[in-house]
Amino acid sequence: MSAVALGGGHGLHATLSALRQLTEDVTAVVTVADDGGSSGRLRRELGLLPPGDLRKAMAALAGEDRDSQLWTDLFRHRFGGTGALAGHAVGNLVLAGLLEQLGDPVAVLDVACRLLGVRGRVLPMCNSPLNIEADVKGLDEDAEVVRRIRGQVAIATTPGLVQRIRLSAPIGRPVGCPQAVEAVLGADLVLLGPGSWFTSVLPHLLVPELHDALLRTAAKKVLVLNLVPQPGETEGFSPECHLDVLCEHAPGLRVDAVIADVDSVPTPDRLTRAAAVLGARTHLARIAAPDAAERHDPGALAGCLLQVLGKTGVGGTGTWR
Template sequence: MTKLKAVALGGGHGLHATLTALKRITGDVTAVVTVADDGGSSGRLRREISGLLPPGDLRKAMAALAGEDDESRLWTSLFGHRFGGTGALAGHAVGNLVLAGLLEQLGDPVKVLEHASKLLGVRGRVLPMSNEPLDIEADVTGLDEDVNDVRRIRGQVAIATTPGLVRRIRLTAPNGRPVGCPDAVQAVLDADLVLLGPGSWFTSVLPHLLVPELHDALVRTRARKALVLNLVPQPGETAGFSPERHLDVVCEHAPELKVDAVIADVDSVPTPDRLTRAASALGARTHLARIAAPDAVERHDPEALAGCLRQVVDETGMGGTSPWR
């Protein structure tokens, strides 16, 4: 399966899960990473350095695709190391600082990630969804005495932790309209398989659909497209969401998008018939399997997820033609 061109869109731990699974079935993997994080080390660096892409999710994606030799393992470990103590460096990951420094030196985020990826022996490619940092706004209900009142909140952390119900999100950019990274857009157009999810639905998954160039590429690409659902609802932004509600939200934000497969853990879907109906609204078939890690129900098992992805690829060849180019 080394000829399969796969692209995974997302951020954080969810993207790490799909990348770890994908590299088991192909050596041609591109990660397209959200750039709206405003928390932790990334958020601090964004506030201190104007125009900086939040580096944390980019660093995690590189770690997922990093090489297995001793040199690559050393650099990957170093990039993930966080400073302790209580000083100015406390809590910062070394890799975040390296990426921030490279960006000031080179200016081009794509070149920065190429150079850093060489250090980590990355097998594949890591790209930002936009070459400029973005912010997320959300319409939220349930925060006021009248539960139907809509309040607008701003920022990835605020949205991810809101006690209210997120209704809709938007992206904002320094120059108004978010612009997709051209390399990321082309990767989606050239792909054989495109994955969205799992991850924080409103702050890691849906933002990709709101970048106009990426949205258009996802609609136009001839690739097989699959949505990978979370194993458990995310506290805050999707608390109380059923699996099918996740798909409804995708339809609401990107009504033109059609996908081929919806992948979910069989034990995370209490009413499979409802999920099947919601998936059909996206043009998709459901694929239920045991893909949770045996020792952690909230974490995907990379080998099991890879097996499910192989099945999706085998079953969704267009017009019966070979899925390989």
């Protein structure tokens, strides 16, 4: 089975950790709009793709042998202190160096994946860094005034209500990574979410080539919802509101299934109706990690995915609606 997961950050790490239990043919398609932390600094100083989310995706798919784990641990290591290197992850610096040497982001990631013994492949959503803009309400005394804010960090932490997002590239429009588009078109299973809804999930739908591939692919398309609303970005959002926003940004998209944690859905009937607009059935199960209500359990999520595919073999139960 060939599987593709689209997203970024910790949400993408969760889906990749689940998928690697089901198949070795996994491709991560990663957002490239991060402008904070170590990634933001490298992006501003060197004009390169922000490497942080790409590094996290590689770590999720890294090999389990001793050498692979050594490289993975090294890539995760962050420098301390107060100097120029403080806060930088070693992996971010390695990827930045390779980008300056090789130029081609796909070639860079393939080289780094070999170092980490990655099972599968990690690809950028686009081969150049992107900017995100958002229309936001609630930043003025008049709650209906819409302000435009720019940047992944600003959008993720806004105290206002995000209405809509847009992508822009340094030159021209965003262009999808050809290898990522090819992976979506050739997949048996495509996952979208969980993750930061406006800054990690929806951006994939705003890249024309990826949007077209998601419409054309014969793969089963599955949407995985977050376990809890994210402060700032989706504060106060109900599960069905996430689907409504997705429909507004990609009205032509249809999916086969929506997976949600049963304890995170107070009104299942509303979610069922919202999923039906996308052409999907809703699968409710307990997929939160036992020790962290905000984090998905990879084994339970893998079990849900098997049920979506009509197969059995990995633990996990749930109900269709």
